[in-house]
Amino acid sequence: MPFLNDEHRMPAASIVDALRSYDITAWSLPLLFDIDLTVSEKPTGAKTSPFTSEPRTAAALASAKVGYLIPWGTGAAAATIEALKAGLTVRATGGAFTHAGRSYGIGTVLIRNAENPAGLPTTLDAIAAPHGLDVVPLDSAWVDEGLSLGSNTVRMLRLPRVLLAWDAPAQSLSAGWARFTLERRYGQPVTAIRIATLARQDLSRFDVIVLPAGSYATALGDPVLTRIREWIRTGDTLVTLGEAPRWAVSDRVNAPSASEVPCATLCSSGRARRGPLRSVSPRARSRSALKDKT
Known part of the structure; x- marks a missing residue:
């Protein structure tokens, strides 16, 4: 390993090379993606096969009498934002349910035919295909058990208005990956505002404030x-990241908990299930903040 050998020799030789670059495309991948790595000193004997990922060819989904379900997840979050940008009407379920023998968790996406323009299957499949989503045609709104799809907790979503605070004292790397994750991974527009100017901002223009680590x-x-x-x-x-949650829950800040927010506000908007304060540890670096449309 010439690169590693050179690195070991550099301190002894007092070599300083300001232009020297470090390759993060191989040996630092676990750090780059914030995942645990277990090193084996000898072959494990595990059976392996090359991984290939071929994008699914976009084709119209099977027609459905009622609409389509998309189980919630990272890909579903990105696709939902894309669907909202495309002008589709999207809803999210406020509870778990079972339909046609299959279980669906809270946050499952529901896109109804009656609320969207003609050609929905083709439009939706073009959005879902790049994310490899499981889009389930829905011919009946009747559920086996759990939340009714006609419930008032099946909320219409709108594109969140996100304020991302940046500049001192926010850590630049934390602000950077937060913006990259939101804008590039999820396609979520972000308004970056200097922390020193927060006092002059009209906060009613935003649904979500993200405070990076700092x-x-x-x-x-x-x-x-x-x-x-x-x-x-x-x-x-x-949303607070890194060590910022310690500040947010301190006695001086005293950020309200879900129980402190008036029920008249939460119950009418359907927001009580989320809670007003979100903290994200350094190992949980992506959150969806899709908002109920009120």
């Missing part, structure tokens, strides 16, 4: 904290 104890004064607390109490969502 120490906000002195950066956000009491007037800003008061506005953020009131904004949360209207049913909007604060």
Whole structure:
């Protein structure tokens, strides 16, 4: 391994090369994707086969009398945002249910024929195919058990309006990967605003505020904290990353919990099940924040 041998020799030789580049496309992949790696000193004997991924050719889905279901997941989140951008009417279920013998979890996407233009199967398949999604045609809205698909907790979604705070004291890497994940992985538009200007912002323009990892104890004064607390109490969502949750739950900040938000607000908008404060550890780096349409 010439590269590693060179690295071992550099300290002894006092070699300093500011232009030296480091390859992160191979040996640093576990760090790049934040996954655990177990190193084996000898062959494991496991049977392996090459992995190939071929995109599915877009073709019209089978026709459905009622609409289509998409089980929730990372790909479903990205496809939902794309569908909303395309002008489709999209709903999400507020509870689990079983339909035609198959179980579906909370957040399952429901796209109804009656709420969307003609040609829905072709449009939806073109959106779902790149994500490898399992789109289930729905010929009956009758469920075996669980949440009724006609329930008022099957909420219409709208594209979230996301504010991403950046600049000191937010860590640049945390802000960078948060924006990359939202904009590039999920296709979610983001408005990046300097933390020093938060006091001048109209928070009602946003449904979600993302605070990257950082120490906000002195950066956000009491007037800003008061506005953020009131904004949360209207049913909007604060997402804190890295070590920022410690600040958010401190006595000084006292961010409202779901139980503190008036039921009249939460119950009418369907937001109670999410909770107003979200914290994300460094190992949980992607969240969907699709909002109920009110």
